Amino acid sequence: MSSKIKRNVLKSMIIGVLAYMGALGVPQPAQAEYADIVINNYADAAGMRPAVFPHWFHRIRFRCKVCHTDLGFAFKAGGNKITMAKIIDGKFCGACHNGEISWSVENCAMCHSGIPGQPTHFHGSTVQRLIAPAYKPLQTKDTTK
Amino acid sequence: MNKKTKAISFSSAVLMAAFLWNAQSHAAEMGDNQAPLMVADISAANTFNLNLKKPKSRNLPPAEDGIHDPENEATHSLQHPLDAYKGLPPSDNGNYVDWVKAIDEGKLRPRWDRFDPNAEPFVMDLDIVRPVKASVPDVVFPHRQHTEWLYCSNCHPAIFVPQRLANQISMSAILLGQKCGVCHGKVSFPVETKTCRKCHSKPKPADWEPPLSEATLKNPWK
Numbered sequence: 001m002s003s004k005i006k007r008n009v010l011k012s013m014i015i016g017v018l019a020y021m022g023a024l025g026v027p028q029p030a031q032a033e034y035a036d037i038v039i040n041n042y043a044d045a046a047g048m049r050p051a052v053f054p055h056w057f058h059r060i061r062f063r064c065k066v067c068h069t070d071l072g073f074a075f076k077a078g079g080n081k082i083t084m085a086k087i088i089d090g091k092f093c094g095a096c097h098n099g100e101i102s103w104s105v106e107n108c109a110m111c112h113s114g115i116p117g118q119p120t121h122f123h124g125s126t127v128q129r130l131i132a133p134a135y136k137p138l139q140t141k142d143t144t145k
Numbered sequence: 146m147n148k149k150t151k152a153i154s155f156s157s158a159v160l161m162a163a164f165l166w167n168a169q170s171h172a173a174e175m176g177d178n179q180a181p182l183m184v185a186d187i188s189a190a191n192t193f194n195l196n197l198k199k200p201k202s203r204n205l206p207p208a209e210d211g212i213h214d215p216e217n218e219a220t221h222s223l224q225h226p227l228d229a230y231k232g233l234p235p236s237d238n239g240n241y242v243d244w245v246k247a248i249d250e251g252k253l254r255p256r257w258d259r260f261d262p263n264a265e266p267f268v269m270d271l272d273i274v275r276p277v278k279a280s281v282p283d284v285v286f287p288h289r290q291h292t293e294w295l296y297c298s299n300c301h302p303a304i305f306v307p308q309r310l311a312n313q314i315s316m317s318a319i320l321l322g323q324k325c326g327v328c329h330g331k332v333s334f335p336v337e338t339k340t341c342r343k344c345h346s347k348p349k350p351a352d353w354e355p356p357l358s359e360a361t362l363k364n365p366w367k
Contacts, residue, residue, distance in 0.1 A: 030212045031200050031201070032205070032210040032211055032213075033210065034239040034240045034335070035240070035331060036212060038212055052212060054226075056242075057224060059255060059332075063255045063257050064294045064328075064332075065295050066259050069298060071259075095259065096259055109219035112217075113213050113217045114212055114214060124331075124335070125331045126331070126335060126336050127321060127326065127331070130321070
């Protein structure tokens, strides 16, 4: 084995390792639960993290009818225009998140737990996958800085 | 600039330097008329499953799922989906839980009324058969599984007119989030190959043959 080939092997190995290390730093696409919703109609503008609504957590405890009939939630992510004012008046989330059925509104960070800067979106949605650009966290944020 | 962005920009700089170095050495070798030894010479355009992005892991805890902020303390006190799914029947898609089966088997008893844990759903057991033009099996819509979860007014009359032959449904509409796609493909089981037969479940009659297309009927060379 000539020294040149040896050097080349070494070189490619180093490149491989560097590329692997580089790939580790590349942000990974979100792998949240199916039907998790990030709601960021107003949160970012108000200096809060976006709210995350996990369907799976709620459907274990309630049937769809409870929120989508009794509480009037439309079948549209971000389409209900929920504000904290409505919640403290007992509407939408506030129907349960009032300290009686579930935790009360002073536990801000339990719901407002999303990564800042994410747009309102539906995780795992077929519609989003087929027609809207795939959502990639962090990447858009990185290019602006 | 926070730590994360710093790390990302550092690693991308390293990656770019590596590429430049590689390209340079490649050029030099070509001059020497020697066979170049490259890391990856095979074009990435011709690999298998280019558009098939399967998740590498499933049911991650909130802090690792990519939408919750791990820097938020409360994120770490949120429930782990796998803890919640213990004992529930598994499925191949969505949350990897068969929600309908879970209720049928009595392993899950979600409330029908937010205050009354004993309220019973208004279940209607009525199957609607919808013939399909194409050669896939006909659709059977079971009201029972749907009324276990939903109330009549969730679908009628806004999404589906409660009348025979009054609803135009197509797979393209469903995939774009209309009709069945208001829920299926978002919350209830997703629309993919493995789930086709959940709806397309009634085989065509034995003597059924796919209708010939107009182009075939008018084909002058047939």
